[in-house]
Amino acid sequence: MTSVTAHVIADDAEALAVAAGLAEAFRTEAPVRDAERRLPYAELEQLSASGLLGVTVPADHGGADVRQETLAEVFRLLASADASLAQIPQNHFVYVNVLRRQGTTEQRKFFFGEVLAGRRFGNAQSEAGTRHVQDIRTLLLPLPDGSHELTGVKHYSTGALFADWIPVLARAADDNLYVAYVPRDADGLTVVDDWDGMGQRTTASGTVRLDAVTVPADRVVPHHLTFRGPQLHGAVAQLLHAAIDAGIAGGALAEAAEFVRTKSRPWFESGVDTAAEDPLLIQRFGELDLQVRATEALLGVAARAVDAARDELTDASAAEASLAVAAAKAHTTATAVLVADALFEVSGTRAALDSLNLHRYWRDARTHTLHDPARWKIQHLGRHVLNGTRPPRHGLL
Template identity: 70%
Template sequence: MSAVVIGSDAEALEAARRLVPVLAAGASQRDAERELPWTELEAASASGLLAITVPAEYGGAEVSAETLAEVIRLLAIGDPNVAQIPQSHFAYVNVLKRQGSAELRKLVFTDLLAGRRLGNAQSEAKTRHLQDIRTRLVREPGGGFRLDGEKQYSTGALFADWIPVLARGEDDKLNVAFVAADSAGVQVIDDWNGVGQRTTASGTVKLTGVLVPDSHVAPHHLTFEGPQLHGAYAQLIHAAIDAGIAAGALAEAAEFVRTKTRPWFESGLESAAEEPLLIQRFGELDLQRRSAEALLVAAARAIDAAQRAELTDESVAAASLAVAAAKVATGRAAVEISSAIFEVGGTRSALAPLNLDRHWRNARTHTLHDPERWKLQHLGRHALNGTLPPRHGVI
């Protein structure tokens, strides 16, 4: 596999802009027929975009969080399914930066620059809650570890060359095992059946006696023993996906009204696009989009500001809270705007062959990641009592 090596933030943004129409071209059909986006992911890999956060010392562009958020937002305008697939890819690049061994960093970063991909195997559906991880790393007598467990919602795993697996060691501490996707004992099952984000292949990963070298295990628990941006960074990408869904839905709604919606007879106008009430509604929706995107940019800049200096509890709290605000705003914008397509488009917009409901289904499904109510809880605690948000991977 070969890929372009992107050298700067500007190059990353230009590559993303070029990829948007490629993703958009078949997005509706892929959703309707559940055609997995293999070709589109290969295009993303070949473009070099999946390696833009590789550290400069390994040959990567190491772009800012602001640039990454905009890249993801652009890709999500084209196809939010494709944009979601590398969410964990970028999150686990961060884990490698902080906790990966020198051997593992060199191995995986070299692969990423060549166009290879990370997936994920972290969530477990049969446990009490998100943090109840029961997948285990057990020390082998001859060295290395044996990995056993079952994961669900494993977005990206089916398309991956490496699958980062969240697991607990014998001391119950949290680790990430970087497992080659073709390792013996790894089974990736395409059983994802969500109403939206249908082509992310967010299915099941079964791990049975998978052997993992010592150097391929990163002590992820150390990430949370001090100030950290792991959660903020991962959540920023989710917010960018929602922002892209909102923008894509608004653009398609406008195109539909301009070309297919008939004016209401009482307006006396020749075009629906001239109706003052519709114009007012589009103004409201565009304001919501702009507000959400502004919070997304502010959140990304807060992460970048924290990263430029030594991390402190205060700087990472500022970033986490900014991301929480962006996540709520982008999620609300995505759900409302994707629903409003039908309000502004009229009866014709509900015809099944048009598949305009994919925007709402994608928004409604993706925004279920990490509940909005807890983002608001942390924002409220800080606003009222000055309480800093907790150290974990989803804030």
Template identity: 75%
Template sequence: MTTSEPTTAARPGPLLHDSAHVITDEAEALAVAAGLAEAFRPGAAERDAQRRLPHAEVDRLSASGLLGITVPRTHGGADATAGTVAEVFRLLATADTSLAQIPQSHFVFVNVLRSQGSAGQQDFFFHEVLAGRRFGNAQAEAGTPHAQDIRTRVEPDGKGGYVLNGTKNYCTGSLFAHWIPVLARGAGGKPHVAYVPHDAPGVTVIDDWDGMGQRTTASGTVRLENVAVPADRVVPHHLTFQRPQLHGAYAQLMHAAIDSGAARAALSEAAEFVRTKSRPWFESGAATAAEDPLLIQRFGALELRVRATQALLEAAARTVDTATAHLTDDTAAEASLAVAAAKAYAAETAVDTASALFEVAGTRAALNDFNLHRHWRDARTHTLHDPALWKVQHLGRYVLNGTRPPRHGLL
């Protein structure tokens, strides 16, 4: 696979305040998500094949109001539950997993503001979100010993503000973002999140993502060189983990939803291909491939797994919502474990279903003209976000020894 040479990103245009619809009802949010999925689905294969970045589609997502559904009602939003957010992501992923992944960090960093933002920060940024402006992300770093070894620094500038320096990788969403939340170490090595404008001096967003899958997420590099950050744009994220928290469970729930949608997308396209393009095996005696009893049995088994994945996702979302209403060490642990189970199972199902697509659809399905392999490439790439084995490990520790999962942002 080849891509164009890495480029410095063009600046996303500002949105007018009245250019985004404001959704105040969860039923409307689900209807809007379903409508966008139908609109995005027909172009997904071509976008992937040509690596055409979905600028227009992301703008449409902003204008729809979906990006503001978790803003609290006190600030004019819908205050959507985790269940609704998970279903929104699942629906979008049934159309295009790359498009569905782009806003994942946006919702994570709205949640950071809900948890640790000051009243002034919430007033300002929730207004921005309802206006349709997008958050990207600059969290991960390459070349460090492990994922939690963050070298980017946010330090006092001696004038009442801060200065930010570092290099971030896998910055999904930042190419399309108006604001880039940056995870950085502050005083004492404690993690903070600095919200910086996409076009701030010293910020460079580079489109150098070259993954085999999720090709149009533009998960490239963000360089930060002496970026000036006002004090009221820095959030003390380290406080999140000093008490029971749902930061990791909430973030991982959206990843599980994307995997669940990816599995459904692969199975649906496999079924359509078999109905319209596949030939029956001569020994089956069937007039069409869709009447082949072995294929029917295989599709039934795949459907069982996809349905089980969605059921685990819904159960996990309910557990997160329950913990949100009554947050304790026990409810937070149960939410993390429920999401871990959903994510581990969804990841396995997405990859297996996308692979089984070729088994049931036959040789013709492997032709590049159909680009059906994007389902496997996308599922395999997205499910590498963090290791499912560690999610299963924490489930085992809990069921055997009653050990609660640790407080960090990946569980």
């Protein structure tokens, strides 16, 4: 269990300042952590102690209840320094949001207290070998004493290895989906550190095995109810993914610029003394900066749409938030891969040295952007603009 004493952040401005400070601290060792797959236990303790994990707790429970625009910027800042570290708490905030939406008064009181104390939520959601991503086969079955029993296997369980609580998405006997909040040390729960992705190497997105795990009734939330009315579950989750991609793009561009200024030689035909004076490189950096600025602008538009929908949630406002996030996610996906690849184009041969580990930006971008297909974001945008079709209610939009 997390053993730190967590600070309680007061407002949006403090959240941004704390995130900026942590990003600078995390940036220094990011290449080594990635190269050696050094799991960031110490850094996550810093994250817990900083109070950032509690910034979306509602004010009436003692939290700052920051705007989603602030939360997206927190993730962008962290991802610009270390995309793995930024990915780990993404599910934490998603499952804090689940409690906010469907938790009972007592559940919110208990778990929001845990979050403000620096406790971390992991994730046991995705499954492998099923028909599709929403074909959930982990079972939550009732026991005679009113508790439940969880059985199943989860994959891509980002953050579970580092978690205090692991939210588990499971299907009950009534065929509806529930989330069970299970302590990391529960009997019958095993976290296997078998993640071997080419990117986001230190997220520990491995396997969670659940062998007849007992869950008290007051640790289960009816997640299926979320989608029976206007909702922002998917928009919030996808906004944070988009922020991570935007952070990767910005980090890669900054790294490329620093490399060209300090390590690159000018091409002999350019007639200039330094690579940073090469007019063709200047042009290319301008083009890349334009893409990063555009993707950050779309991220901001999306975050403000989510905030507006939270303030007044209707079918129309929820749809607009989902579409705005879809647009941002499609753009950040393309931009992260583009800029991470262009880092080598503008930096030259030396940038390909494995010892420099500049390829971590591309590996992180290419891995993270596979989370869900951008082509379906664009499909929903097209359906809406052409036929006025509102996006469906599910957790990936």
